[in-house]
Amino acid sequence: MQLKIIKTDGSDSGKKATLSDDIFKVEPNEVLVYEDIRSYLSNQRQGTAKTKERAEVRGGGSKAYRQKGTGNARRGTMRSPLLKGGGTVFGPRPRTYTVKLNKKMHQLARKSALSYKASDKTILIIEDFSFDEPKTKKMIEIINALKLDNKKVLLLTPDNNQILYKSAGNLKKVRVLEAGKPSTYEIMNADYLVLQKSAIKVLENNLKPKVEKAEA
Numbered sequence: 001m002q003l004k005i006i007k008t009d010g011s012d013s014g015k016k017a018t019l020s021d022d023i024f025k026v027e028p029n030e031v032l033v034y035e036d037i038r039s040y041l042s043n044q045r046q047g048t049a050k051t052k053e054r055a056e057v058r059g060g061g062s063k064a065y066r067q068k069g070t071g072n073a074r075r076g077t078m079r080s081p082l083l084k085g086g087g088t089v090f091g092p093r094p095r096t097y098t099v100k101l102n103k104k105m106h107q108l109a110r111k112s113a114l115s116y117k118a119s120d121k122t123i124l125i126i127e128d129f130s131f132d133e134p135k136t137k138k139m140i141e142i143i144n145a146l147k148l149d150n151k152k153v154l155l156l157t158p159d160n161n162q163i164l165y166k167s168a169g170n171l172k173k174v175r176v177l178e179a180g181k182p183s184t185y186e187i188m189n190a191d192y193l194v195l196q197k198s199a200i201k202v203l204e205n206n207l208k209p210k211v212e213k214a215e216a
Helices: 028-041 103-119 136-145 162-167 184-189 201-205
Strands: 002-006 012-018 125-127 153-157 174-178 192-196
Touching: 012 153, 028 103, 103 125, 103 184, 103 201, 136 162, 153 184, 153 201, 162 174, 192 201
Parallel strands: 002 125, 125 192, 153 174, 153 192
Antiparallel strands: 002 012
């Protein structure tokens, strides 16, 4: 498939970029997209939540009061979960929330996400650009020229461009990433996917299956 290349001022450059059908026009696998997003979000969790259980709280070394005659329940310890200051019942314990997917499943999920964006016509190709120094104002001007203000934008660059990354650092709805690094979640979470022209090749090379060389 082909998409026109847009200039930073929002005008048409008169050129077109070719996107691989093997990546941007596959049959989307909804299940893998869901599983990959679930894996991404689960892996962000630290799993460090912890509450003290009955055996870990202080107190309760001796019987609180006599067995009969008080009109209260027969407490054997003040560490009971039913009492203030007692232990927690079935509270959270440190654990891992990691969900793993193999590489082929992960790649197909990303291709499916890109194909969704292509079919929804929410992919824009922009000519390569950079700044001499981080400038949030210039980044806003480009976003406004593309008519993407108030939209969640994921801008993909061919390399680790720290100047563009810092220029978008104060913009809540603009994210800048190297073309080979966006996850399925980040692609699907964006309203529009903006690719610099040189980033297309980087993205496609990252998603192509690796061909192993035959041994001599």
